[in-house]
Amino acid sequence: MKFWFALFIASSMLFFNGCSSDKKKTEAKSEKVQEEVKNEKIILQDVSGKEIVVTPLEKGFSFSGYENKVVLVNFFATWCPPCKAEIPHLNNLQEKYKDNFVIISVLLEENKSNEEISNFMKYNNIHYIITNGIENFKLAQRVGGVKNIPLMFLYDKEGKYSTHYVGAIPEEMIDADIKKVL
Structure with a gap:
């Protein structure tokens, strides 16, 4: 039972937090593009x-x-x-x-x-x-x-x-x- 509970917690963490690093990368890219457009002549x-x-x-x-x-x-x-x-x-x-x-x-x-x-x-x-x-x-x-x-x-x-x-x-x-x- 402890095994299944631990597996459930681990997979829940991956499910809910799995995209956070990609989201940060996407936001960082978006900010960089906005900054480039902002600095465009x-x-x-x-x-x-x-x-x-x-x-x-x-x-x-x-x-x-x-x-x-x-x-x-x-x-x-x-x-x-x-x-x-x-x-x-x-x-x-x-x-x-x-x-x-x-x-x-x-x-x-x-x-x-x-x-x-x-x-x-x-x-x-x-x-x-x-x-x-x-x-x-x-x-x-x-x-x-x-x-x-x-x-x-x-x-x-x-x-x-x-x-x-x-x-x-x-x-x-x-x-x-x-x-x-x-």
């Missing part, structure tokens, strides 16, 4: 075809071609009234800090041609970069998801996250934050 393309390689950093991003500049990433859509209302303010900030600052607007609309976006830029007198393409949505996911637009993220000259803005924000508030990180 994103290649944005502006409407003129210029590529901007976005490289994840520990607490932010670096933007190729804009090293040592303060970067304001602006997620927007052409149909969004608050997004359109902020255009003159963003133009003012781009002009005021043109040597040390760049605005990269990330369009979150599908099936917009670069020609349509170029016409939108001309019509609205936009003087900053607008990117267009599927990679824009990858960047939106990488920053934690974009649920509301406009949504902007400010990064210092080293690419470190400084602050973010949800919705239409007064130009003076963004200006003050830019001065802090310059």
